[in-house]
Amino acid sequence: MKKILNSPDTFIKDMLTGLYKAHSDVYTYVNDDIHSLVKKNITPGKVGLATGGGSGHLPLFLGYVGDGMLDGCSIGEVFQSSSAEQMHEVTKAIDTGAGVLYIYGNYGGDRMNFDMAAEMADFEDDIKVNTVIGRDDVSSNHKENRRGVAGIFFVYKVAGAAAAEMLSLEEVTRLAQKAADNVATMGVALSPCTIPRVGHPSFELAEDEMEIGMGIHGEAGIRRGKLDTADRIVDEMLEPVLADMDLQEGDEVAVLMNGLGATPLEEQYVSYNRVHEVLSEKGIKIFKVYTGEYATSMEMAGMSISLFKLDAELKKYLCRPANTPFFTQLQL
Amino acid sequence: MKKILNSPDTFIKDMLTGLYKAHSDVYTYVNDDIHSLVKKNITPGKVGLATGGGSGHLPLFLGYVGDGMLDGCSIGEVFQSSSAEQMHEVTKAIDTGAGVLYIYGNYGGDRMNFDMAAEMADFEDDIKVNTVIGRDDVSSNHKENRRGVAGIFFVYKVAGAAAAEMLSLEEVTRLAQKAADNVATMGVALSPCTIPRVGHPSFELAEDEMEIGMGIHGEAGIRRGKLDTADRIVDEMLEPVLADMDLQEGDEVAVLMNGLGATPLEEQYVSYNRVHEVLSEKGIKIFKVYTGEYATSMEMAGMSISLFKLDAELKKYLCRPANTPFFTQLQL
Numbered sequence: 001m002k003k004i005l006n007s008p009d010t011f012i013k014d015m016l017t018g019l020y021k022a023h024s025d026v027y028t029y030v031n032d033d034i035h036s037l038v039k040k041n042i043t044p045g046k047v048g049l050a051t052g053g054g055s056g057h058l059p060l061f062l063g064y065v066g067d068g069m070l071d072g073c074s075i076g077e078v079f080q081s082s083s084a085e086q087m088h089e090v091t092k093a094i095d096t097g098a099g100v101l102y103i104y105g106n107y108g109g110d111r112m113n114f115d116m117a118a119e120m121a122d123f124e125d126d127i128k129v130n131t132v133i134g135r136d137d138v139s140s141n142h143k144e145n146r147r148g149v150a151g152i153f154f155v156y157k158v159a160g161a162a163a164a165e166m167l168s169l170e171e172v173t174r175l176a177q178k179a180a181d182n183v184a185t186m187g188v189a190l191s192p193c194t195i196p197r198v199g200h201p202s203f204e205l206a207e208d209e210m211e212i213g214m215g216i217h218g219e220a221g222i223r224r225g226k227l228d229t230a231d232r233i234v235d236e237m238l239e240p241v242l243a244d245m246d247l248q249e250g251d252e253v254a255v256l257m258n259g260l261g262a263t264p265l266e267e268q269y270v271s272y273n274r275v276h277e278v279l280s281e282k283g284i285k286i287f288k289v290y291t292g293e294y295a296t297s298m299e300m301a302g303m304s305i306s307l308f309k310l311d312a313e314l315k316k317y318l319c320r321p322a323n324t325p326f327f328t329q330l331q332l
Numbered sequence: 333m334k335k336i337l338n339s340p341d342t343f344i345k346d347m348l349t350g351l352y353k354a355h356s357d358v359y360t361y362v363n364d365d366i367h368s369l370v371k372k373n374i375t376p377g378k379v380g381l382a383t384g385g386g387s388g389h390l391p392l393f394l395g396y397v398g399d400g401m402l403d404g405c406s407i408g409e410v411f412q413s414s415s416a417e418q419m420h421e422v423t424k425a426i427d428t429g430a431g432v433l434y435i436y437g438n439y440g441g442d443r444m445n446f447d448m449a450a451e452m453a454d455f456e457d458d459i460k461v462n463t464v465i466g467r468d469d470v471s472s473n474h475k476e477n478r479r480g481v482a483g484i485f486f487v488y489k490v491a492g493a494a495a496a497e498m499l500s501l502e503e504v505t506r507l508a509q510k511a512a513d514n515v516a517t518m519g520v521a522l523s524p525c526t527i528p529r530v531g532h533p534s535f536e537l538a539e540d541e542m543e544i545g546m547g548i549h550g551e552a553g554i555r556r557g558k559l560d561t562a563d564r565i566v567d568e569m570l571e572p573v574l575a576d577m578d579l580q581e582g583d584e585v586a587v588l589m590n591g592l593g594a595t596p597l598e599e600q601y602v603s604y605n606r607v608h609e610v611l612s613e614k615g616i617k618i619f620k621v622y623t624g625e626y627a628t629s630m631e632m633a634g635m636s637i638s639l640f641k642l643d644a645e646l647k648k649y650l651c652r653p654a655n656t657p658f659f660t661q662l663q664l
Contacts, residue, residue, distance in 0.1 A: 002522050002539065002633065004599040006561045014562070015598045018605030022589075022621040058597035190334050207334065229338045230346070257354075262594035264630040265390035266347045267336040273350030289354040292658075293625075298596040299633065301334065326624075328660040 001194050003299075008196035012055050012077055019062075023325040026066055031089040035082055038072040038093045039065050047163040047172045048072065048094035051103050051156070052087055053110050054079040056195070057216060059326035060295040061104070064153070066324025069160035070103075078195050078298075079217050081109030087117035092125055099128035099169035103155055103176055105148020106135045130169055132159070132176040136185040136306060138244045139213030139222050147215050150258040150295035151183035151306040154318070161320035179314060184244045185256075186237040187304035189214035190227065193261065193297050212236055216260065216297045230267070234274040237305050242282075245309055249283030254318060256306040257289065261296040263303050268292075275305060287315065288332060333526045335631075340528035344387050344409055351394075355657040358398055363421040367414055370404040370425045371397050379495040379504045380404065380426035383435050383488070384419055385442055386411040388527070389548060391658035392627040393436070396485070398656025401492035402435075410527050410630075411549050413441030419449035424457055431460035431501035435487050435508055437480020438467045462501055464491070464508040468517040468638060470576045471545030471554050479547050482590040482627035483515035483638040486650070493652035511646060516576045517588075518569040519636035521546035522559065525593065525629050544568055548592065548629045562599070566606040569637050574614075577641055581615030586650060588638035589621065593628040595635050600624075607637060619647065620664060 005011050016034045020027055030036045042048070051061045052074035062073040072090035074082035091100050102118065104110050111133070118129040134148025134155055159176035167175070189211045192201035202218040205211060210233070213221030228236070247253065255275060257268045268291050279286055287310055295304070310318065319332035337343050348366045352359055362368045374380070383393045384406035394405040404422035406414035423432050434450065436442050443465070450461040466480030466487055491508035499507070521543045524533035534550040537543060542565070545553030560568070579585065587607060589600045600623050611618055619642055627636070642650065651664035 002559060004520075004522070004562045004565060004595065004635065005602050006563055011598070011602065014602040014605050016601070018601035018603070018608065021608040022601065022604050022623060056596075056598065058601075188336075190336070227334060230336045231338055233336060261596055262631050262633075263336065264388075264593055264628060265625075266343070266388065266630065269348070269350035269354065269390075270337050270343065270346040271350070272354050273346050276350065276353040291354060293597075296596060298598065299594050301594070301631065303336065323662055328662065330655055330660065 001196065001199050003196060005196060008199065011196045016075065026325055030093040033086060033089065035075045036086045036089045037062050037065060037075060038090055042071055042094055042096060044096045045098055046096065046166060047098045047169050048096065048100040049103065049159055049163055050087070050090050050094060050100055052082050052114070053104055054081060056298050057296050059293065063326030064156045064324055066322065068164050068320060068322035069156050069324050081113050084113040084116035084120065087114055088120045091117055091121045091127060091129065095127045099130070101159060101169065101173055101176060102129060102131045103152065103159060104133065105152055106133050106146060128169060130173040132173060132180050134180055136183045137215065138184045138186055138240045147219065149185045149187060149216055150256055150304045151185040151308065153256060153294045154183045154254065154308040155179045157322065158314060158317040160322060161317035164320065175317060182309040182314065183306055184241045185304050185306040186241050187214055187302060188212050188233055188237060189260065189300060189302035191262065191301040192218060193300040216295060230270045231274045234271050235278065238275065238278055241305065241307055245307060247282070247284050247309060252285040252287050252310045253279070254288045254290065254308040254310060255286055256294060256308065257291040258294045258304045258306065259292065259296065260300040260302040260304065261293065262299050262301040265291060268303060271303065333528065333531050335528060337528060340531065343528045348407065358657055362425040365418060365421065367407040368418045368421045369394050369397060369407060370422055374403055374426055374428060376428045377430055378428065378498060379430045379501050380428065380432040381435060381491055381495055382419070382422050382426060382432055384414050384446065385436055386413060388630050389627050391625065395658030396488045396656055398654065400496050400652060400654035401488050401656050413445050416445040416448035416452065419446055420452045423449055423453045423459060423461065427459045431462065433491060433501060433504055433508060434461060434463045435484065435491055436465065437484055438465050438478060460501060462505040464505060464512050466512055468515045469547060470516045470518055470572045479551065481517045481519060481548055482588055482636045483517040483640065485588060485626045486515045486586065486640040487511045489654065490646060490649040492654060493649035496652065507649060514641040514646065515638055516573045517636050517638040518573050519546055519634060520544050520565055520569060521592065521632060521634035523594065523633040524550060525632040548627060562602045563606045566603050567610065570607065570610055573637065573639055577639060579614070579616050579641060584617040584619050584642045585611070586620045586622065586640040586642060587618055588626060588640065589623040590627055590636045590638065591625045592632040592634040592636065593625065594631050594633040597623060600635060603635065
């Protein structure tokens, strides 16, 4: 295991301690628990937006807490859900009377704990909590079972902008759900990552192999095979995304090219070149392209491609400015 | 070699073709040559700022072309200088009468070609060109021989802000040189990268080894040894940086934590935690922390730490907003 850390047992504690020092202008925590991160200067009367999940995916999830996006995040150990209590504490801290929306990925532990936290907030604190779940990974055939991956960025962005415009909990929830319903993602992995406390890679891929559709925790994908050319990898990734979205000529999308951790930006642009070709051939308009690392799996090599189908309403909220320690956008 | 590409021979062409498609609102090129990148909408009367260098370091170098930063960049093949002609074409395109400042790292090929381009611009086009060279890597003992690495980000930022305020070429040059004189960087490598056309890693490091002070092209560092704890790695990296800068209690710095390509943000924050401790113990104030990937070596694992010593003047320009496809900052 080749990582820059002090001890596998203090990895997340050391990481979070450094993070609060680096971004003390934006981040603080509640209940004396560094796993319950909240934004400083919560806007009174605004719908509170919370997310959460296991560590190891920076900038997911906490990186999107900031102006124009989220208000709080509960943080688990590497690839493990945070506790319902941690989520509950975040919920209390970010509610200013307008209610709270949970936005998180479709994983069993997260669902169980967020549901418990929502019940606690309702029964103990009379806080109304709604939930929108990210299920953008089209590598699973059954829509209800789909994992949430990088496409949740668009849900955060739209919901954050809607909340910043002081819309009601119902409206913010509707827009977040609409965003979630219009994003689809497919990934490819070239190499595994290592959970520090485990100490060895979570799976193996031969030197000439890739796995299309692998999840960000190393969940099985849809095909393992020889590493192919960038153009053919992109074609294979885009096919199920396009099939899922039923995009028509003249439709407009935003594209998210996401590195899983170890894949250089250079390779993302080689890949984007083909994405642009395929979409242009189909007459699909590209409104905005995001490249970089948005949802990683520590040092995993690979990438994901997300398409976000836009209409005038979603575009309006996508374009609104945002400013967090990990994502800054001026008004588009 | 495990990379997402079509062919080693078309790697940079495919990458740049994708990049121009993704960021067509900001980037274009001149002289029918995709290696001569310039910003759209150059501000008339503003000092033009150009950089350049080999590919494989994204977001270096072209990523800092945009509002409040640079105006043009000439782009070479992986780890190879661009040509003097390409630099000359960029120079002509970004000059609007106020002259041009070259800012680039201290590498032989780049120096030779930028010097030739400056002569061509002077003799053929009567364009006044000044030069500031990044030499921030303190792993070399002889200051004149030092390589330019991630710290050049601060030189770009200060020079870009000074030019955006419509200062003269002499003033922009003075401020860029002042920034360059006040930044120091040290790196550590944990694993090599592979140049596509070469097809095998440029060096080898055993599974339990690291190399302190290695350059971003794999240049030899100052010590190879067993991988140590994050805290001890940071201590060893900071020692020569602090010795070089002669920082006193009460001095103020900006910190740049830079991933070389494959090192997760989580490990950067574990490391930053120790940077903060060491600087705080010495009474050095931390004005602003930047984390992420600013100067990479494709899929190399490792990181660098840069300190940028601030005074009121440098801070003013550091704080100014900037907006490029790879770096956006609101007014601090």
